[in-house]
Amino acid sequence: MTVGVVGAGISGLALTHYLQQQGIETVTFEATDRPGGMIQSRTVDGRVLELGPQRLRLAGPVKALVSELGLTDELREGHTDQPLYIYHDGAFREAPLSVRAAVTTDLLSWRGKLRVLAEPLTRGPQPGESVEAFLTRKFGHEAAHRVFEPLYTGLYGSSADEMLVEYSLGKALKRHGIEGSILAAVIRYVLQGRDPPPIVTFEDGLARLPVAMANRYADRIHFDTPVEAIESAGDGYEIHTPDGPTAVDAVALTTPAPVAADILEPLEETLAGTLREFNYNPIVMAHLHSAAELTGHGCQILPEAGYTTLGMTWNASMLDRDGVYTAYLGGSERRQLLDRSDEEIGAIAAREFEDLHGEPADVLSVNRWEPGMPAYDQSWTALDRLDPPTGIDFVTNYTERAGIIGRIADAKRTAERLAEP
Numbered sequence: 001m002t003v004g005v006v007g008a009g010i011s012g013l014a015l016t017h018y019l020q021q022q023g024i025e026t027v028t029f030e031a032t033d034r035p036g037g038m039i040q041s042r043t044v045d046g047r048v049l050e051l052g053p054q055r056l057r058l059a060g061p062v063k064a065l066v067s068e069l070g071l072t073d074e075l076r077e078g079h080t081d082q083p084l085y086i087y088h089d090g091a092f093r094e095a096p097l098s099v100r101a102a103v104t105t106d107l108l109s110w111r112g113k114l115r116v117l118a119e120p121l122t123r124g125p126q127p128g129e130s131v132e133a134f135l136t137r138k139f140g141h142e143a144a145h146r147v148f149e150p151l152y153t154g155l156y157g158s159s160a161d162e163m164l165v166e167y168s169l170g171k172a173l174k175r176h177g178i179e180g181s182i183l184a185a186v187i188r189y190v191l192q193g194r195d196p197p198p199i200v201t202f203e204d205g206l207a208r209l210p211v212a213m214a215n216r217y218a219d220r221i222h223f224d225t226p227v228e229a230i231e232s233a234g235d236g237y238e239i240h241t242p243d244g245p246t247a248v249d250a251v252a253l254t255t256p257a258p259v260a261a262d263i264l265e266p267l268e269e270t271l272a273g274t275l276r277e278f279n280y281n282p283i284v285m286a287h288l289h290s291a292a293e294l295t296g297h298g299c300q301i302l303p304e305a306g307y308t309t310l311g312m313t314w315n316a317s318m319l320d321r322d323g324v325y326t327a328y329l330g331g332s333e334r335r336q337l338l339d340r341s342d343e344e345i346g347a348i349a350a351r352e353f354e355d356l357h358g359e360p361a362d363v364l365s366v367n368r369w370e371p372g373m374p375a376y377d378q379s380w381t382a383l384d385r386l387d388p389p390t391g392i393d394f395v396t397n398y399t400e401r402a403g404i405i406g407r408i409a410d411a412k413r414t415a416e417r418l419a420e421p
């Protein structure tokens with residue numbers, strides 16, 4: 001059996017790795033000249049910048065993969081226990097991510113904190129409910145708006161009133177086995193004395209992980225080879241690229257939905273149409289350098305503060321990255337930012353950094369991701385109609401968990417399933 005893998009981001013590479021482990025032949029096609037997809041690290045003026053995810057949590061599936069690739073000794077540990085801040089009412093206030101911070105933070109009033117304790121009395125997600133409505137019903141308006149909404153929606157650039165809980169947060173809770181009270185689950189976790197997995201990266205950035213996989217399987221990954229179409233051929237499929245057709249028994253797609261739609265159009269128009277329904281939010285980010293000595297993982301900025309910056313990772317503090325700060329701008333509410341030049345975006349990020357932190361910042365780089373991240377708005381109800389034919393699999397950040405841990409676990413599960421007789 002040969003599986004054709006479309007895309008050499010973390011999903012496609014991990015799938016290539018696990019299929020090899022299962023003794024299944026693979027042929028992987030990547031449109032660009034480099035591995036990693038959204039995981040990209042660059043060195044600018046001697047400083048390591050992450051264009052995608054900023055760090056890894058060394059959870060089970062990641063730890064195992066890092067070890068299988070012989071990279072354990074290259075890991076570089078970050079500061080797992082630093083605070084995260086939320087900018088509210090003119091000041092940075094600590095997010096209540098520990099018992100101590102939950103008691104001491106001035107982000108919430110006492111009334112707001114007490115309201116959180118009523119969460120176990122509330123019901124789980126309801127059909128058609130927005131993330132905003134769900135979190136407000138569970139934790140009260142103050143905690144929902146100042147803590148949970150910015151922490152959850154930040155990655156997707158969506159506003160909580162647009163996101164459907166059933167297709168986003170609700171799925172995440174289910175995956176963690178949380179069907180009832182979220183607060184009770186958190187308390188159980190704390191009482192068991194479990195610590196979150198450590199935050200890690202590599203000396204030259206996270207791209208070390210995809211690069212290691214690409215090197216190991218160099219003989220079966222074709223770079224600069226975009227897949228243009230997939231067609232039926234006998235009992236299997238033909239993958240069409242500019243180099244010609246390749247016959248495979250099964251195909252695994254890892255590309256964003258709009259790209260998958262174009263590729264699958266010749267095979268199944270209805271499936272392609274469904275994939276085209278999904279809305280994405282582009283991500284705009286600016287890497288800054290500043291002498292500001294901030295301690296923490298970063299910050300989220302509440303929308304009413306009026307900044308274009310939605311949040312920042314303080315790489316300088318979390319990962320000891322020499323004065324580097326990563327700002328995320330725009331989101332679903334400020335799409336017009338995409339019309340601005342990189343210089344203009346960099347200038348906005350630097351100006352707002354100085355305004356927020358009282359220290360100047362220089363722009364190191366500006367980067368955009370399009371289509372970006374799934375918006376998980378009303379358009380994602382189309383996920384219920386996503387029904388690929390036998391032998392076509394989606395191993396993607398929109399059919400399963402988005403993050404690196406989820407991508408690796410999804411690839412492993414898919415490889416095991418494809419190996420079943």
Ligand SMILES: Cc1cc2nc3c(=O)[nH]c(=O)nc-3n(C[C@H](O)[C@H](O)[C@H](O)COP(=O)(O)OP(=O)(O)OC[C@H]3O[C@@H](n4cnc5c(N)ncnc54)[C@H](O)[C@@H]3O)c2cc1C
Binds near residue numbers: 009011259283396
């Ligand atoms: C700025 C940013 C920060 C993030 N932070 C976090 C975080 O903190 N936590 C978290 O959980 N997640 C985070 N993510 C999300 C996470 O990085 C992604 O969900 C994950 O890396 C997606 O990996 P993937 O392999 O599924 O897809 P991708 O990385 O998108 O890979 C798809 C690959 O397919 C290739 N391709 C496209 N078209 C074709 C074609 N026609 N033929 C062949 N190949 C093609 C692409 O070039 C790409 O290499 C972040 C993402 C970004 C951009």
